[in-house]
Amino acid sequence: MALDSKTDTKPQHFKVIGTRPLRPDGIDKVTGRARFGADMSAPGMLVGLVLRSPHPHARIRSIDTSAAEALTGVHAVVTRADFGPLRDEGTADVLDNCMAGDKALYDGHAVAAVAATSGKVARQALKLIKVDYQPLPHVTDVDAAMAPDAPALHEGRADETVPAGMSANVMARHEFGHGDIDVGLAQADRVLERTYQTEATHQGYIEPHACLATMNSDGQADLWCCTQGHYMVRNTCAAILGLEQGQLRVTASEIGGGFGGKTTVFLEPVALKLSQKSGRPVKMVMSRAEVLRATGPTASSSIDVRIGMTRDGRITAGFAELRYQGGAYPGSPVDMGSMSAFAPYDLENVRTVGFDVVTNRPKQAAYRAPGAPMAAFAVESAIDELARGFGLDPLEVRLKNAAREGTRASYGPTYPAIGLEATLRTAKDHPHWSAPLGPNQGRGVACGFWFNFGGDTCVSLNITPDGTVTLSEGNPDIGGSRASMSMMAAEELGIPYDRVRTVIADTGSLGQNEVTDGSRVTFAVGLATIEAARAAKREMCKRAAQVWGIDEDAVIWEDGAARPAGPNAGQHPPMSLAEIAAIASNTGGPIAGHFEVNAEGAGVSFATHMVDTEVDPDTGAVKILRYTVFQDAGKAVHPSYVEGQFQGGAVQGIGWALNEAYIYGEDGILQNPGFLDYRIPVASDLPMIDTVILEIPNPGHPYGVRGVGETSIVPPLAAVANSVSDAAGVRMTSLPMSPPKLLAAIQSGTS
Amino acid sequence: MVKVQIFGSLKAATDDKSEVEIDASTLRELLDGLADRYPGIRPQLDRGVSVAIDGRIYNDSWFTPIKDDSEVVLLARLKGG
Numbered sequence: 001m002a003l004d005s006k007t008d009t010k011p012q013h014f015k016v017i018g019t020r021p022l023r024p025d026g027i028d029k030v031t032g033r034a035r036f037g038a039d040m041s042a043p044g045m046l047v048g049l050v051l052r053s054p055h056p057h058a059r060i061r062s063i064d065t066s067a068a069e070a071l072t073g074v075h076a077v078v079t080r081a082d083f084g085p086l087r088d089e090g091t092a093d094v095l096d097n098c099m100a101g102d103k104a105l106y107d108g109h110a111v112a113a114v115a116a117t118s119g120k121v122a123r124q125a126l127k128l129i130k131v132d133y134q135p136l137p138h139v140t141d142v143d144a145a146m147a148p149d150a151p152a153l154h155e156g157r158a159d160e161t162v163p164a165g166m167s168a169n170v171m172a173r174h175e176f177g178h179g180d181i182d183v184g185l186a187q188a189d190r191v192l193e194r195t196y197q198t199e200a201t202h203q204g205y206i207e208p209h210a211c212l213a214t215m216n217s218d219g220q221a222d223l224w225c226c227t228q229g230h231y232m233v234r235n236t237c238a239a240i241l242g243l244e245q246g247q248l249r250v251t252a253s254e255i256g257g258g259f260g261g262k263t264t265v266f267l268e269p270v271a272l273k274l275s276q277k278s279g280r281p282v283k284m285v286m287s288r289a290e291v292l293r294a295t296g297p298t299a300s301s302s303i304d305v306r307i308g309m310t311r312d313g314r315i316t317a318g319f320a321e322l323r324y325q326g327g328a329y330p331g332s333p334v335d336m337g338s339m340s341a342f343a344p345y346d347l348e349n350v351r352t353v354g355f356d357v358v359t360n361r362p363k364q365a366a367y368r369a370p371g372a373p374m375a376a377f378a379v380e381s382a383i384d385e386l387a388r389g390f391g392l393d394p395l396e397v398r399l400k401n402a403a404r405e406g407t408r409a410s411y412g413p414t415y416p417a418i419g420l421e422a423t424l425r426t427a428k429d430h431p432h433w434s435a436p437l438g439p440n441q442g443r444g445v446a447c448g449f450w451f452n453f454g455g456d457t458c459v460s461l462n463i464t465p466d467g468t469v470t471l472s473e474g475n476p477d478i479g480g481s482r483a484s485m486s487m488m489a490a491e492e493l494g495i496p497y498d499r500v501r502t503v504i505a506d507t508g509s510l511g512q513n514e515v516t517d518g519s520r521v522t523f524a525v526g527l528a529t530i531e532a533a534r535a536a537k538r539e540m541c542k543r544a545a546q547v548w549g550i551d552e553d554a555v556i557w558e559d560g561a562a563r564p565a566g567p568n569a570g571q572h573p574p575m576s577l578a579e580i581a582a583i584a585s586n587t588g589g590p591i592a593g594h595f596e597v598n599a600e601g602a603g604v605s606f607a608t609h610m611v612d613t614e615v616d617p618d619t620g621a622v623k624i625l626r627y628t629v630f631q632d633a634g635k636a637v638h639p640s641y642v643e644g645q646f647q648g649g650a651v652q653g654i655g656w657a658l659n660e661a662y663i664y665g666e667d668g669i670l671q672n673p674g675f676l677d678y679r680i681p682v683a684s685d686l687p688m689i690d691t692v693i694l695e696i697p698n699p700g701h702p703y704g705v706r707g708v709g710e711t712s713i714v715p716p717l718a719a720v721a722n723s724v725s726d727a728a729g730v731r732m733t734s735l736p737m738s739p740p741k742l743l744a745a746i747q748s749g750t751s
Numbered sequence: 752m753v754k755v756q757i758f759g760s761l762k763a764a765t766d767d768k769s770e771v772e773i774d775a776s777t778l779r780e781l782l783d784g785l786a787d788r789y790p791g792i793r794p795q796l797d798r799g800v801s802v803a804i805d806g807r808i809y810n811d812s813w814f815t816p817i818k819d820d821s822e823v824v825l826l827a828r829l830k831g832g
Contacts, residue, residue, distance in 0.1 A: 159794060159798075160763075160764075160791070160794055161760045161761075161763075161795075173760050174758070174759075174760050174827060175758060175759025175760040175762075176758050176759055177759060178769075203832075259832060260831070260832020261832075263832065333830060335827035335828075336827070336829070336830055338827075339826065339827060351759070353759075365832075366830060366831065366832030367832050368832045369831075369832060370830050370831070370832045371830075411758075411824075411826060412756050412758065412803060412824035412825075412826060413803035413806050413808075413822060413824045413826075414805075414806050414822055415806060416805075416806040416807070451808060451829050451831075452831075453801075453808065453810065453829050453831055455810070517831040517832050518829065518830075518831025518832075519831065520831065598810075598811055598812050600807070600808070600809040600810060600811075600812050600815065601807040601808070601809065602808070700807065710831065710832060
């Protein structure tokens with residue numbers, strides 16, 4: 001459902017929207033009172049642990065659990081044999097990733113699990129499980145996996161789009177674009193061809209996966225877990241375990257980061273099965289090594305780009321072949337990368353071809369704007385190199401080619417009003433762009449695009465007898481949504497922000513809610529919140545009309561009170577929300593508003609990032625000197641949270657660009673499963689990330705809101721690479737630009 | 752009749768046409784019409800698609816109206832993080 005007919009995109013004057021109230025979860029989080037995934041306990045609770053494959057690829061000939069089961073204190077042991085077959089291929093892959101079937105497909109793949117009275121007993125039991133593995137050849141690199149003679153992970157899984165003769169590891173081929181590439185390239189003064197590589201990176205959320213499962217013999221089950229979507233957890237676990245969805249109640253804990261990585265299940269079906277077998281509650285908590293080895297990092301990529309440009313900076317054609325490995329199962333985000341690669345530009349001739357490839361690595365999971373940052377790294381690097389080669393201003397070149405309202409997007413549709421040009425012009429006018437640079441310093445810019453979406457959403461808003469408001473929504477709050485929803489409800493009802501409290505309801509309390517992903521929550525849940533508040537206002541107007549003895553159509557809601565619509569309605573003093581709430585029992589009963597919607601029609605979003613770096617020519621170390629994000633937010637509900645999203649995306653992109661990488665040895669084993677060796681940026685690595693919020697209203701939302709959570713990670717890989725290349729005097733085409741890699745490039749004069 | 756733009760990897764199922772015409776006034780009629788007329792597209796429809804209608808992207812709402820002169824573009828199913 002798009003809400004065009006219900007919206008008003010004229011400039012609006014807000015009282016609450018756009019202010020910066022204190023976050024409602026702040027005190028609990030800084031004092032340690034907030035309850036995360038591992039913070040829940042239950043009487044008689046057992047500890048669940050997982051046995052993981054030490055091989056990157058191996059046939060599982062047999063698993064002998066008898067000794068573990070005989071150990072005192074062990075109440076249940078689970079292997080794949082405890083789960084039934086599944087018809088849906090996608091759900092079957094999720095189960096296979098949670099518990100291996102006849103093959104272990106990557107280092108760290110779960111092969112068995114135990115539930116015992118203590119962690120010590122559980123660890124002893126894991127050692128007693130005998131797995132007979134037949135090691136198989138493995139492959140972890142995307143290009144190697146596409147070779148015709150590469151070890152095959154699966155047989156017969158390629159879909160109908162894959163041309164005959166390709167490696168069995170190629171699962172799908174995607175193609176987008178329009179025009180004629182050859183004609184466009186022939187019009188260019190220079191055609192640049194480059195190959196770019198990015199490594200797999202992890203979302204790096206601080207809180208490891210954790211859950212507490214209770215499954216009774218009567219088929220009722222409860223699950224507490226840290227997740228971005230407890231309805232998704234419910235539906236997936238119910239399918240895997242053969243439960244009725246209504247019998248499984250899932251409650252989302254506070255969440256210590258997700259960034260897309262908590263949009264699927266890993267431990268939850270296993271914990272439920274252990275609880276079912278043992279008849280006891282089972283708690284499972286991953287170690288950091290398990291998080292890195294066996295949850296979902298993003299895809300690694302290898303991308304060929306061919307772009308033609310005239311000497312005045314007009315792009316005549318753009319082509320990219322994108323190859324993403326998404327771990328051991330189909331579904332890398334190469335389709336999203338292929339659609340978004342050239343999305344910021346108005347191109348007559350554009351084509352992208354993407355290949356989804358499997359390797360012996362953990363099944364990838366979503367990571368903010370999945371698939372787009374790698375594609376943007378390749379395209380934005382090539383555009384930058386062409387612009388600089390012609391001696392042109394890289395921002396001017398982007399402005400010259402920028403997509404605008406009416407541009408046919410590289411992935412097909414014609415854009416409505418969009419904000420890319422505004423971000424570029426604002427960047428060009430910003431003092432950062434003209435600030436002087438010192439020796440060994442460079443400046444880079446890059447643009448980024450993301451789709452955003454909405455999806456199924458339920459909100460229930462209740463007016464309490466004392467005139468305060470409680471709002472129930474079904475999306476875990478990973479970016480400040482409780483504050484944003486309270487603000488939108490307060491704005492609509494005309495009451496102060498602190499009169500509204502928003503809670504995240506469990507799956508038994510609201511209808512289906514899509515996962516907190518796709519930058520959807522402030523857009524979709526906000527839209528539902530506004531409509532729920534409007535429903536409550538209509539009811540309150542009706543109650544006031546009853547009291548006044550006039551027609552309900554003669555009552556309006558204004559400034560937090562019901563008022564007569566005009567002089568013909570009679571002279572009645574306004575009735576405030578609190579006054580109406582106080583007599584609700586006398587006028588018909590409790591007052592509430594609710595709204596359920598599949599919120600379609602979310603607006604796309606663009607950003608431009610600018611970054612200064614300094615390169616140490618003796619060590620290859622890179623220092624981020626200054627960073628500014630320019631992004632369209634439609635309307636910033638709580639500007640501090642919007643800035644936080646911009647800053648977080650930039651910082652994660654900086655880590656991806658400079659340090660982060662899954663490093664596999666020749667043996668196919670992950671070499672760096674810990675935060676000491678997998679280096680994410682910390683505060684001391686970074687300057688303050690400056691932000692400029694632009695507000696080009698989204699006509700699909702009553703207040704003009706666009707999602708902002710994902711676009712901000714799209715430009716930084718390229719922006720940092722362009723800056724480092726400028727500073728080092730050598731074009732970097734492979735990420736991460738770690739000191740050894742950069743130093744080698746400086747010394748050899750080529751990436 | 753609605754003109755539907757098909758992305759490149761599906762053209763094998765539409766006789767190499769990048770634009771096809773379907774008699775449809777809603778998203779559901781459009782998807783059913785595509786599957787009936789071009790059965791080769793059905794596997795992709797089963798895996799999921801998104802559809803851009805006049806610049807807005809829709810996933811599931813069957814009864815989203817489509818006008819004869821609407822711009823309709825079939826897309827890979829959107830994912831998010």
